[in-house]
Amino acid sequence: MTSSSDDSVFEFPCDFPIKVMGKSHPEFADTVVLVIQKFDDGFHSGRIETRPSSGGNYIGLTxxxxxxxxxxxxxxxxxxxxxxxxxxxx
Structure with missing residues (x-):
């Protein structure tokens, strides 16, 4: 494992899933991509799994x-x- 000053349980670099939820909106996924790209310039929409809520009011992104x-x-x-x-x- 890579040593670090914060004694992390993760070995970096690694692929890490982040779940993001919000109200359904046509630009939600694109907006999330733009936010993440500020910190991971290789991030793109192909690295997102989308799950709408049963009522369609919310959307979950991994x-x-x-x-x-x-x-x-x-x-x-x-x-x-x-x-x-x-x-x-x-």
Whole structure:
């Protein structure tokens, strides 16, 4: 395992899934891609799995990013959580 100062349980770099949920909107997925690309320039829509809610009011995205560090993941989580279109990030 790669050693790091924060004793991470992850070995970087790695593919890391991030779940993002929000109200259904035609531009939701594209907006999430743009936010993530600020931290992972190789990220694209092909790395997203989409699941609409049963009622169609919400959408869930599983975005697999190429994580290079814990700090990068923290930055992605903060940026997504702060976006007005995003309800939940896991």
């Amino acid at each position: 975005c697999t990013v190429r994580a290079l560090s814990r700090a990068q993941l923290d930055d992605i989580y903060r940026a997504l959580s702060a976006h007005p279109m995003v309800s939940v990030v896991m």
